[in-house]
Amino acid sequence: MPQTKDIHVDTITDAVARMCIEAACDLPQDVEDALKRALNDEDSDLGLYALNKVCENARMAREEGVPLCQDTGMVVVFCEIGADVRIIGGLLEDAVNRGVARGYTDGYLRKSTVVDPLFDRSNACDNTPAIVHVRFVEGDQIALTVLPKGAGSENMSALGMLKPAQGVDGVVRFVVDAVVRAGGNPCPPSVVGVGIGGNAEKALELSKEALRREIGSSHPDSRYAELERRILHELNATGIGPQGFGGTVTSLAVHIASYPTHIAMLPVGVTINCHAARHKKVVL
Amino acid sequence: MTSELSIATPLDRAVARSLRCGDIVRISGVVYTARDAAHARMIQSLHSSGELPFDIIDQVVYYAGPSPAKPGSVIGSCGPTTAGRMDAFTPDLIDAGLAGMIGKGPRSVEVMESMQKHGAVYFAAVGGAAALTSKSIVEAEVIAYEDLGPEAIRRLVVKDYPCVVAIDAQGTSIYETGPALYRAQSV
Numbered sequence: 359m360p361q362t363k364d365i366h367v368d369t370i371t372d373a374v375a376r377m378c379i380e381a382a383c384d385l386p387q388d389v390e391d392a393l394k395r396a397l398n399d400e401d402s403d404l405g406l407y408a409l410n411k412v413c414e415n416a417r418m419a420r421e422e423g424v425p426l427c428q429d430t431g432m433v434v435v436f437c438e439i440g441a442d443v444r445i446i447g448g449l450l451e452d453a454v455n456r457g458v459a460r461g462y463t464d465g466y467l468r469k470s471t472v473v474d475p476l477f478d479r480s481n482a483c484d485n486t487p488a489i490v491h492v493r494f495v496e497g498d499q500i501a502l503t504v505l506p507k508g509a510g511s512e513n514m515s516a517l518g519m520l521k522p523a524q525g526v527d528g529v530v531r532f533v534v535d536a537v538v539r540a541g542g543n544p545c546p547p548s549v550v551g552v553g554i555g556g557n558a559e560k561a562l563e564l565s566k567e568a569l570r571r572e573i574g575s576s577h578p579d580s581r582y583a584e585l586e587r588r589i590l591h592e593l594n595a596t597g598i599g600p601q602g603f604g605g606t607v608t609s610l611a612v613h614i615a616s617y618p619t620h621i622a623m624l625p626v627g628v629t630i631n632c633h634a635a636r637h638k639k640v641v642l
Numbered sequence: 643m644t645s646e647l648s649i650a651t652p653l654d655r656a657v658a659r660s661l662r663c664g665d666i667v668r669i670s671g672v673v674y675t676a677r678d679a680a681h682a683r684m685i686q687s688l689h690s691s692g693e694l695p696f697d698i699i700d701q702v703v704y705y706a707g708p709s710p711a712k713p714g715s716v717i718g719s720c721g722p723t724t725a726g727r728m729d730a731f732t733p734d735l736i737d738a739g740l741a742g743m744i745g746k747g748p749r750s751v752e753v754m755e756s757m758q759k760h761g762a763v764y765f766a767a768v769g770g771a772a773a774l775t776s777k778s779i780v781e782a783e784v785i786a787y788e789d790l791g792p793e794a795i796r797r798l799v800v801k802d803y804p805c806v807v808a809i810d811a812q813g814t815s816i817y818e819t820g821p822a823l824y825r826a827q828s829v
Binding site for chain 1: 679711721724748770775791804
């Protein structure tokens with residue numbers, strides 16, 4: 359029998375708190391590099407105006423340790439728990455939420471959650487709860503990915519339950535339509551996560567998961583990699599441009615995640631990330 | 643690149659009407675932050691008592707909810723939020739005297755018609771460039787609805803706050819004219 363490794367909940371809390379602050383203030387290098395490339399690819403003056411501001415902002419936020427965007431989001435946390443790990447001292451989800459509360463307080467990040475969506479929209483004052491996804495994997499480690507997601511882009515999410523006969527062209531159309539409908543709202547140039555397959559909730563979860571991938575990476579299946587390139591090309595032909603001001607760079611990347619599905623289904627989930635595509639990962 | 647125009651608040655209506663979609667501007671003066679919850683309260687107050695928490699004549703509202711200020715800072719990061727969520731409330735505020743708005747993203751037909759009728763302007767700040775734009779905020783004070791936290795109404799004094807005229811008082815919108823210029827023929 360393999361030996362189990364004990365990981366105390368406080369270790370998880372500390373890691374989440376630290377990552378919340380880092381994610382809010384320190385734009386990942388892959389995103390910053392993509393924005394710099396966009397400066398070369400953008401044709402419109404107003405598009406360049408916006409991109410220059412965005413690049414200057416990333417530098418300033420990192421140097422001064424202040425949030426890139428005032429909307430420091432609702433926090434999505436992906437937890438991959440090794441099967442040989444035993445979490446001690448409390449519950450995983452509580453530990454994550456304590457980390458979020460501490461990170462958002464200590465890091466001077468905006469607390470944006472309300473306690474009830476409909477009947478009591480008073481601020482929870484600590485930005486909890488997080489949205490926690492848990493998966494068990496092999497090994498004796500815990501991998502935590504923190505993805506703070508702002509509402510401007512999250513509000514533009516879309517789910518399509520396509521007919522299987524709509525095929526590849528139908529998927530392309532659905533994603534492009536979702537991005538066109540979103541227009542300038544999700545702060546383009548965006549990173550577009552596309553989940554294909556599963557069922558309704560799985561497709562959207564896949565689309566969020568796809569946003570974790572590094573910009574510049576391709577889907578391991580060449581057919582999907584080609585589809586990513588095709589959708590990106592079509593998005594950049596929409597003319598939406600940075601901030602929706604018009605231009606040739608509407609999206610920085612399209613990331614697809616796929617999953618088997620039912621004979622009668624072709625679910626497509628779309629999650630749009632703003633240009634501040636924040637994410638941090640740690641392995642404990 | 644177009645040269646940048648300096649404009650002052652409260653907005654002079656003649657200046658407001660002279661601005662054109664796509665103009666790059668720098669705004670100086672007082673602006674008031676208000677977003678979803680503050681708008682709902684303002685409209686309720688306007689309809690029940692005819693009063694608002696500040697004199698709105700010729701003023702500019704900034705759709706924003708800042709992050710907390712670090713010690714020694716005037717304000718935290720403070721960029722624009724999606725303006726479209728305030729569309730339902732905006733025509734009533736323009737009727738009451740509002741002359742300008744700062745936000746991001748397109749507006750409804752109703753808002754654009756109201757802007758044309760009253761000579762109001764909608765400016766777009768660069769969304770997600772909040773660390774940078776906060777540098778243009780020199781004073782910040784909560785003046786109403788403190789219980790709303792980040793959504794409270796703040797009176798900001800801004801200096802050379804960078805924006806683009808997104809929808810002008812003639813009803814021209816950058817969100818229509820901009821993408822139309824760059825849309826590939828096949829799409």
